[in-house]
Amino acid sequence: MTTFRPTPLRLLRPRTQARRGWVPLLASLDWGLAATSAALSGIGLLLVWSATRTDPSSTLLQRQAVSVGLGFVLMWLVSRCDLRILRAYVPVLYLLALAGLVAVLTPLGRTVNGSHAWIVLGSGLQFQPSEFAKVALVLALAMALGELRDGERRPGPGAVFLALGLAALPMGLIMLQPDLGTTLVFAAVVAGMVVVSGAPKRWLAGLTAAAGLVLLVVWRLHLIRPYQLQRLMVLTDPDADPLGVGYNATQARIAIGSGGMLGKGLFQGEQTAGHFVPEQHTDFIFTVAGEELGFLGAACVILLMTVVLWRGLRIAARSASPYGTVLAGGVVCWLAFQTFVNVGMTVGILPITGLPLPFVSYGGSATISTLTAVGLLEAVHRTRSRTPLG
């Protein structure tokens, strides 16, 4: 494994590692987290394979495999990092993310599925800056909320305002794409991190009120686009327009529902084979799990996800520093919210927003940033105090 470590990144070599060798190296990882992440990624690969199996010319499986590989390399590297060194690069990462989001809005950007969220680098190579911005945001907010001045037990107003400001910039840029789903992920991450940071309750109340006010303004000023509103309406009655907006929702529910308890078997799903659910390899990958693996398989995916989130929270709780706690809390909020929204929309309890299912959905940027986030959790894990929580 050591030979695997590339020399140019020697700077990032963790300094807390007292001794070289396999045992401490392995012991320093949260194996539960790493294993569940790997399991979810593996399931994701199988499902992408199944979702694209009817198209022999499809290279999506191979591309996803490369993404997963790259993701795990990055996860490994990030988990080796010293948080304090990483901390030094946060402003750079944050600015890079902002630059990416701005670049999307320039002619460099490309529209896919109504969202102007992509940057194309040559043939077939494209990435989604908003996915990487999630990583940058978590890091930046952790910096703002997790570095308490001496004697402080909780972040002051300045820190909270800084955090809000740091979040508002990318959120605004993403809203311009427009990508409501990712914006909401950002909002959830901000809210979750402010809560975890221990900000005063009246602040939380004030922020909640402010969020409500913003929603009201958005609603009254018709800042939501008609199609977004329509998606909300269709949620209450998907059959109102089965071939239009409600088509996805209806077909997703049919695919999942028809899986039953045990599913039709991997690669056996007829709805999947017929491509009845649009985007079944990306945002609607969960329908493949539902149809082919049944309730048992789909519940397994959710339980694995729950394990990831619990491990993340455990890491947050055991972190030696507030920075680590807030950072881990942010990652958990991100993954939890995104999972809930994604699965929620496929099973018909949430409106349709273009969010991938972490680890499982096809998508290079999303896969790599998710695995990088797991790397962050692992990095926090290594700073844990030896005494158990309590």
Add this chain to the structure above:
Amino acid sequence: MRSGAHGGRLVVLYVVVTSLMLTLLGRLWYLQVTTGPAYARAATESRVRTVPLPSVRGQILDVHGHPLVANQTMPQVSVDYMALIHQPDGGRAVLTRLAEALRKPYQEIADRARLCSREVPRPCWPGSPYQPITVADDVDPRTVVRIAERQAEFPGVSTALRPVRTYPLHKAGAHLLGYLQPPSPSDRSGGPDLVGRDGLEAEYDTELAGRTGLREVAVDSTGKVTGLLREEAPHPGDTLVTSIDARIQELSERALAKAVTNARKRGEPADSGAAVVLEAATGRVTALASYPSYDPAVWSGGISQRDFEALPLVSNAVLGQWAPGSTWKVTSTAAAADAGYKLRASYDCPGSYKVGGRSFRNFDGIALGRMNMHRALVVSCDTIFYRFAERMWKHDGGLKPVRHPADPMQSMARKFGFGNRTGIDLPNESPGRVPDRAWKKANWERTRADSCRRAKTGYPDVADRKRAAYLKALAAENCQNGGVWWAGDAANFAIGQGDVLVTPLQLARAYAALANGGTVFSPRVAKALVRPDGSVVRTVTPPVTGRVDVSRRTLRYIRDALADVPREGTAAAAFKGFPFKRLAVAGKTGTAEAYGRQDTSWFASFAPAKKPRYVVVVVVSQGGTGASTAAPAARDIWEGIYDLHGKAHHKHAKKHGKKTTAGKHRHGHSRKAPRDASHNASHRASFEPARVGDAR
């Protein structure tokens, strides 16, 4: 950092995360386990498309195997709805090009290609979006080929040959054959096949239609077929063989139309009519004509609502009903004989006869002296029947009827099958009417309120003052005594006037009963249903519905009397020069009066008189006397059936050789005239009418 704020807040996050995931699990359980089976069905429905395969409808053949209704294939252009909506512009460009190619307005094509719903009015497609939607069905083959060749320009457009009903006889038999219409949602299978709406097409719809096949295909989300799951081949419909003789059907319609034309030349309104030809011994229908008629080809191309409403769809032969006039005397004579009156006795035929204080006149008010019943039928004396009717009426108690009146005339009429539907294998038949005391009372109770009101208010809406006054007086009478069966009612009944109503078919089957010795049939048009492979599914025989229990001698007596009607009686003028030696036609004229309308002209006949083979009944509404309008038409029909104008025809043929050759080819029947049986009784075969199949 375990202590303080973070620890507590992380617990909140634990709870939130766990409850979110539990929510998902709960919903998943509901979707997959609780309602899973329903979704599994929905999945099958969305994945499997059932495409109905139209079956070929059976032909309708005449008695010699000539088609009355056949099938022909016509090119047709359809579009695939699912393919259209998946095009970027929703198929607009394709439909525009298609409309141009078909030289039709874009809107017409686009309207036909849209799906019907509560918001979308017709024209639109009422069927499944997965069935090819027919947007044009009167396309010339060259256009079809052009569209088929340029598939790249017309994605989602298909061309196919579609069977269309054709009618080799054109206008002849339109009412008899019926027509087809697209199925309404409540019909049979809701499949693609048209449904019979009238005539034989409706009556034998199930048999003619066969069974629609189906093809279950697996489709993907774009509606593209990915595989065949199951196919059930369509079963072609059975062929309906009828007893109709196409030649006789055609000549009957021609004779009827000619009678109507001639009557109009004489100034009669002659608004409608019918002709019926039955086989006397079997009750089979040989021809059933109705005037006015229409060309059934109008159904092939689709028809507008306005044209549809203007079509004369009523089949007068089974649905039309009129008072029978003197043709009715056959049952009255039988009733008199049954009641004990000697047919050969001598009865006085005065010019008029007083019944119940009112004078009932002979047809022309002329006294004809003493005569037997034979003569009474030949000259159509009315007064003798008035007397019979009055006596019978008195015997039943007159104005104070006995508890169970014998009503010999009515019961005899019913035995001949009047007052009941014949039960012929055609839809929409009238029952006719045999009025009696009970009917009159019931009718009075039904109309009393209206009569009494009219008795007071009069008829200010009637322009003719004399007529208005008459109507008012009638209303006053009806208000007071409308329920009483007067002696005059009985007298009218005896000669087929007043409230008696019969359909041409009822009269024909009554004459068939007279001719065949008393058997009353429920006539049938169908003879057999035959599978495409030639095996017989079932044969149809006219059921016997009753017997006229009158002695054979009485029936023969009446038949003999009727045999003299065309020779020397009321129809003598119409049958002047008729070769009675070759074919002895027996018949009875009828002239039924109708207030405010011209007389209904009837002629009911059978031949040959000694051993009747056919019954021919002709009626022309408002056609004048039976002798002037209906009898000549019946003569034409008899001459046509037995080819009696053969000699004249041959002379004619030499002049117009081409025309006759064409006619000969069409009918293919022998022009050899049959000889009269009375001259050569042993040659029964030669006595048969000319038959299409006998061509050599």
